[in-house]
């Protein structure tokens with residue numbers, strides 16, 4: 001679980017995060033949404049410890065970042081997995097070498113043990129017969145699976161995903177969303193996804209935090225987002241006719 005208390009983050013004179021408080025539960029897919037420039041990436045980077053808020057507190061399973069010493073922060077970093085936008089695989093490494101990379105960096109396992117662990121997670125993300133291929137030899141959806149396998153190989157407590165669906169066709173995007181959702185539940189991870197994808201919001205948004213101009217404008221579940229009358233949320237989420245129709249149908253069905 002991650003608890004965020006009133007965090008503020010500025011760059012020079014510009015305050016980008018203006019006092020955000022929320023909490024992200026373990027075993028849940030938590031989504032951060034909002035317009036371009038609303039502060040989603042800065043917020044995610046604060047949660048990752050890459051930006052230091054000037055004010056406020058971030059607490060990881062009862063441990064406040066500000067109270068940790070350097071060793072505890074290093075330990076925390078090793079408890080975090082990250083799926084980057086565009087997968088960010090190492091081009092010259094094979095699939096299995098990519099997945100073994102965090103283990104080579106952070107574990108004391110033997111080469112055989114690392115290969116075994118990497119193979120298990122590759123199987124878990126349903127990627128078979130691709131271990132010895134290079135990223136350039138597999139599809140974008142398969143690359144995303146490798147990125148997820150690499151993010152979970154070290155058994156993280158926290159999983160951060162930045163636009164995990166970018167560049168994928170809608171069908172593959174849903175498969176990847178479901179995979180992240182299943183893994184989150186199975187491994188009991190606190191997962192936080194920065195997304196623009198309204199399908200993800202509807203399908204796997206167990207908690208949605210909507211940012212607007214550096215504030216938390218709204219938060220709730222994917223069921224609640226259908227019913228909210230918060231104008232900023234409805235203008236953003238239901239800006240397309242298709243999603244308006246989806247919401248109307250959902251509400252007409254008496255949900």
Ligand SMILES: Nc1ncnc2c1ncn2[C@@H]1O[C@H](COP(=O)(O)OP(=O)(O)OP(=O)(O)O)[C@@H](O)[C@H]1O
Nearest residue numbers: 011014016034035036037038039040041042043196
């Ligand atoms: N390192 C930085 N230095 C100065 N300003 C920054 C920095 N990083 C972000 N900003 C500013 O903070 C604001 C929010 O940026 P952020 O990248 O968090 O938006 P976002 O919601 O993730 O947008 P998008 O959906 O387009 O990725 C922007 O005005 C941006 O210019």
